[in-house]
Amino acid sequence: MRNIWTIAKREYNHYFISPVAYVVAFAILLVIGLIFALVVYSSADNALYGGVPDIGPVTGSFAFMLVLSVPALTMRLLADENRMGTMELLLTAPLRDSELIVGKWLGSLLFALTIIAVSFVYPVVLNSLIEPGIDQGAMITAYLGLILVAAAFLAVGVGISSLFSNQVAAFFATMVALVILWWLLGFPANYVQKGAEVFRYLDMQSHFYNSLGSGMINVTDLVYFFSLIAIGLFTGTLAVETRRWR
Amino acid sequence: MIRVNELSKDYGSRRALDGLTFEARQGEVVGFLGPNGAGKTTTMRILTAYMPPTAGEAIVAGYDVVTESLEVRKRIGYLPETVPLYQDMVVSDYLKFMADLRRLPNADERVGEALEQVGMGDRAHGYIGNLSKGMRQRIGLAQALIHRPEVLILDEPTIGLDPSQVVEIRNLIREIGRERTVLLSTHILSEAQQVCDRVIIINKGRIIAEDTPESLQSRLVGAERVALRVGGDADGLAAKVEKVRGVQQVQSRPDGSLEFQFLPAQDARPLVAKTVVEAGYDLLEMRPIGLSLEEIFLQLTRENQPDIGESKKQKARS
Numbered sequence: 001m002r003n004i005w006t007i008a009k010r011e012y013n014h015y016f017i018s019p020v021a022y023v024v025a026f027a028i029l030l031v032i033g034l035i036f037a038l039v040v041y042s043s044a045d046n047a048l049y050g051g052v053p054d055i056g057p058v059t060g061s062f063a064f065m066l067v068l069s070v071p072a073l074t075m076r077l078l079a080d081e082n083r084m085g086t087m088e089l090l091l092t093a094p095l096r097d098s099e100l101i102v103g104k105w106l107g108s109l110l111f112a113l114t115i116i117a118v119s120f121v122y123p124v125v126l127n128s129l130i131e132p133g134i135d136q137g138a139m140i141t142a143y144l145g146l147i148l149v150a151a152a153f154l155a156v157g158v159g160i161s162s163l164f165s166n167q168v169a170a171f172f173a174t175m176v177a178l179v180i181l182w183w184l185l186g187f188p189a190n191y192v193q194k195g196a197e198v199f200r201y202l203d204m205q206s207h208f209y210n211s212l213g214s215g216m217i218n219v220t221d222l223v224y225f226f227s228l229i230a231i232g233l234f235t236g237t238l239a240v241e242t243r244r245w246r
Numbered sequence: 247m248i249r250v251n252e253l254s255k256d257y258g259s260r261r262a263l264d265g266l267t268f269e270a271r272q273g274e275v276v277g278f279l280g281p282n283g284a285g286k287t288t289t290m291r292i293l294t295a296y297m298p299p300t301a302g303e304a305i306v307a308g309y310d311v312v313t314e315s316l317e318v319r320k321r322i323g324y325l326p327e328t329v330p331l332y333q334d335m336v337v338s339d340y341l342k343f344m345a346d347l348r349r350l351p352n353a354d355e356r357v358g359e360a361l362e363q364v365g366m367g368d369r370a371h372g373y374i375g376n377l378s379k380g381m382r383q384r385i386g387l388a389q390a391l392i393h394r395p396e397v398l399i400l401d402e403p404t405i406g407l408d409p410s411q412v413v414e415i416r417n418l419i420r421e422i423g424r425e426r427t428v429l430l431s432t433h434i435l436s437e438a439q440q441v442c443d444r445v446i447i448i449n450k451g452r453i454i455a456e457d458t459p460e461s462l463q464s465r466l467v468g469a470e471r472v473a474l475r476v477g478g479d480a481d482g483l484a485a486k487v488e489k490v491r492g493v494q495q496v497q498s499r500p501d502g503s504l505e506f507q508f509l510p511a512q513d514a515r516p517l518v519a520k521t522v523v524e525a526g527y528d529l530l531e532m533r534p535i536g537l538s539l540e541e542i543f544l545q546l547t548r549e550n551q552p553d554i555g556e557s558k559k560q561k562a563r564s
């Protein structure tokens with residue numbers, strides 16, 4: 001556990017000296033800030049007709065932004081160690097391969113949580129603008145969903161980064177994987193005769209938008225996200241282990 | 247303590263190590279010599295549990311590198327060939343990170359001590375990316391020393407250092423080698439001569455010689471070699487010297503002087519001197535040239551050279 005924390009701490013601190021991390025944080029917060037402003041203005045216009053401002057668009061677009069920005073957060077995590085030769089340092093230190101991978105993932109998750117925490121200002125503002133406030137249960141659930149999406153994306157990113165020694169390659173591979181998971185995997189469900197259920201279950205988007213994102217907690221969704229995290233971290237550990245045998 | 251038994255490593259179909267067997271005891275500095283691609287780095291990577299051997303076993307600090315790799319890794323300090331540093335980290339943060347991975351209780355204190363040991367105490371707060379190659383090398387060494395490891399494995403530790411630092415680092419290695427086990431690789435032979443208690447010369451994944459630097463030298467020097475220099479024109483001198491009794495292998499050197507050798511039992515020097523003077527040359531210099539470790543190295547690593555120990559045994563038998 002202590003080793004995981006040592007690795008995570010270094011990675012977390014590293015984001016604050018990396019321009020990429022600042023650009024990612026800025027981009028996410030800018031986009032969801034604009035969307036928040038639109039939500040407030042448009043619901044002010046619609047207030048006469050009974051429109052109620054909702055935090056859903058903010059968390060929803062945040063999840064969408066994660067598809068594009070997580071690859072930038074995870075690309076260097078292991079690819080850079082492979083490239084710089086510091087992998088040799090880590091693999092000869094008294095550190096389990098799994099501790100290394102989990103530590104890297106945890107470090108990136110902490111940074112994502114930091115960005116998510118900053119965005120928490122929007123629901124707070126919205127809550128103070130309207131009477132009697134927003135649906136706080138739904139809001140908290142949506143945020144929980146957001147954290148799970150981020151954690152799963154980051155695990156996939158860490159797993160993919162461990163396969164490369166080039167950041168750009170890791171970036172694109174991760175983005176393709178996330179785009180498939182988020183948008184494409186669910187499509188066949190509408191067209192195939194058999195196995196539509198499987199595709200429907202694999203569709204990541206629906207696990208967010210149709211449940212946690214709209215205030216519902218289902219065990220199947222939690223299982224889905226935790227499985228994805230486990231697969232990502234397991235892939236990473238396996239990649240580091242096989243590196244020794246190459 | 248390092249004990250290696252019949253260690254082999256294949257990279258695909260290429261055999262990088264071929265049945266390596268050697269030992270390094272506590273309180274000993276062992277030098278690993280060999281041309282590029284001889285298997286030095288491969289051996290070190292196996293000993294540090296970075297990768298497993300194809301066959302054979304290696305025991306480091308009492309633990310097997312394959313089955314008890316975590317225990318081994320706790321007890322070794324390793325400076326790889328490419329010094330593994332995070333360019334964008336501050337020196338002291340980097341060492342603190344390494345100390346934390348080693349779970350040192352007094353990490354901050356040890357960071358300071360290790361930096362002092364390698365003479366980098368004044369650079370603790372600089373970025374690693376801004377350091378020169380020699381300084382980075384020393385930070386890499388500090389990282390290997392930080393937990394006072396039982397076994398220190400250094401891949402070319404003095405590369406890129408300036409001469410005064412080289413002396414300091416060699417002294418440091420020798421000092422550490424008094425209590426611990428140090429295995430270092432180098433291709434600077436004088437370094438091996440100065441620092442190591444024992445030298446292992448490997449080529450193409452096999453050990454071709456193993457002994458103290460001194461006895462390696464004396465073992466190979468079968469004959470004494472002498473350089474001879476005369477004033478003015480040295481035409482015809484080689485032919486004359488060649489005729490002197492006991493003189494062998496006369497060679498002209500590019501600077502106009504001659505080199506020859508004789509067997510220790512029969513000192514040919516007085517006769518050569520006489521011959522030279524009588525032939526009307528001005529004898530300026532006649533001095534012995536010992537076989538340097540460089541020459542030993544070259545001799546040994548030439549193709550198809552049998553193991554020295556083996557040939558010595560054969561000599562004893564015949």
